[in-house]
Amino acid sequence: MSARVDLVAPPMAGHLHPVLGIAARLVREPDLEVRVLSTAAALPAVALTGAVGVELLAGADAEVAEVVDPPYRVGSNPRLLVRQLRATAALQVRLAAELREVWRADPPDLVLADFTMAAVGPTADALGLPWWTTHPSPCAIEARSGPPSYVGGWRPGRGPLGRLRDAGGRRFVRGFKRAAPRLAGARLDDIGLRSLYRADGSEAIYSTERVLALVPEGIEYPRALPAAVRYVGPVLFTPPSSAHPPGLAPGRRHVLVTAGTHVAWHRGALVAAAARAASVLAPRGVELHLSLGRAGASLPVGTSLPDGLVVHDLVDYARDLARFDAVVHHGGSGVLGHTLAAGLPAVVWPVDYDQPDHAVRLVDAGVAVRLERPARLAEAVLRVLEEPGYAAAARTIAADVAARPAVETITAAVRARLGVYGAAPGP
Structure with a gap:
């Protein structure tokens, strides 16, 4: 039948x-x-x-x-x-x-x-x-x-x-x-x-x-x-993309920064916050990788990037997310599911829709820090990287997803x- x-x-x-x-x-x-x-x-x-x-x-x-x-x-x-x-x-x-x-x-x-x-x-x-x-x-x-x-x-x-x-x-x-x-x-x-x-x-x-x-x-x-x-x-599916895998320098910790594929109006603030954070994090051995969320996207001509900040038009979550040490995201359901399945701690910067509701749940589950002030992004990233409880809680959830x-x-x-x-x- x-x-x-x-x-x-x-x-x-x-x-x-x-x-x-x-x-x-x-x-x-x-x-x-x-x-x-x-x-x-x-x-x-x-x-x-x-x-x-x-x-x-x-x-x-x-x-x-x-x-x-x-x-x-x-x-x-x-x-x-x-x-x-x-x-x-x-x-x-x-x-x-x-x-x-x-x-x-x-x-x-x-x-x-x-x-x-x-x-x-x-x-x-x-x-x-x-x-x-x-x-x-x-x-x-x-x-x-x-x-x-x-x-x-x-x-x-x-x-x-x-x-x-x-x-x-x-x-x-x-x-x-x-x-x-x-x-x-x-x-x-x-x-x-x-x-x-x-x-x-x-x-x-x-x-x-x-x-x-x-x-x-x-x-x-x-x-x-x-x-x-x-x-x-979570159902983990990302259509195959032509995006090149991000190059991750050995001996450093790498953090993906993304606002997903929506809320384009937020990307200017995200770029500015990532640039400020990179100047603090680079001397600590942390490199930020900023995804613009779509193939062919680019920053305005003449944009100056500090050391420790690498920009990509698109990062393939299914293929590459697990290579990072943490993720900064907006609390959208797609990147949220991929981050949890990869067992990674997160910094959540919610901006609209259901994102604040996701953010508070991730914080209370012990897998994320909520970013309240963009100027404190570097501090939040270091917290989820250096306090082992965040990664441990994320790995526990990832094991359940995989099982x-x-x-x-x-x-x-x-x-x-x-x-x-x-x-x-x-x-």
Whole structure:
């Protein structure tokens, strides 16, 4: 018996790459047909997995990029959030219409969709298709206890007052989400949603059957999450690149500094902070390697770099990250997962979205220092390099990730759900 799995993801690396990692593993199963549905920008990477690519939202890649990676910080600014929500809603309406057309003509047996693709669930439900959610940032999932996300990175409150604060924060976040469609002039009915929340209080954009949380459970706070959530760990996939491996001078410690592929508006501050830090770290035998996040990227002509700072247009995480001694990153889900899997301590400099929530979790897991002031980057780097507890905690998490590869867990669950090979253990 054969079956087909459709995976749906946006073209942004932090969301697309985990889905591609799952697809690359599923295509190795002889009785599974695998398609990946995304925009044109993602299709070359899809082809590298061996899965069939299906284009959605033709001609909309520039619009998608403007929505998800604007040239400014969004943060908690209501005006900017509403603007982003309005543009997102228009794309989701179009996505729903295109998915209906594709799936009516050729329905899959199971759909796996990144959590940002809000139109997938209602469309799949309307057509009677089973669907699961993949979630690289499960801190964003609303729970019945614990701190909310997107409010600056809260730790769980302690005692009655702390729990009261958390409850108030959760109500605030839920209230904003309820008001957002009206503020953005969007109609939930246009993508098939009756409400943002189900009768049991869970968020309707997530599957009631399975939500695959793509981070190690060991870095998350205990929270009363929906029963569908399963922690499976990071899916580590990076499309092969033409980037040259970074040259690492022997006898020195090497630290990768990266802001990932998004938040381009942050790179100027990152370069300036790295340059200042390098002048302090070079005499201590530490060399900083700054990744600009995309092939062909370069610093402005005439930029002067101090000794101890090397700039790369792109560093291949899958191939090269483990060669470093530590990583300075922004808390994005992609580099976060790769850094944990490599067993490296980190300095986290969060700038937007879910990054403050990731940062506080990494700090409390003992694997990272949060950078509060850019001028103290050198101090933070030396701390994670020279205090052995950070590296030890990171190696412990890496061993757990290696012992239970997420793609194997997910593949077993998909097999069991589809009955392709009979029952198999799953998450």
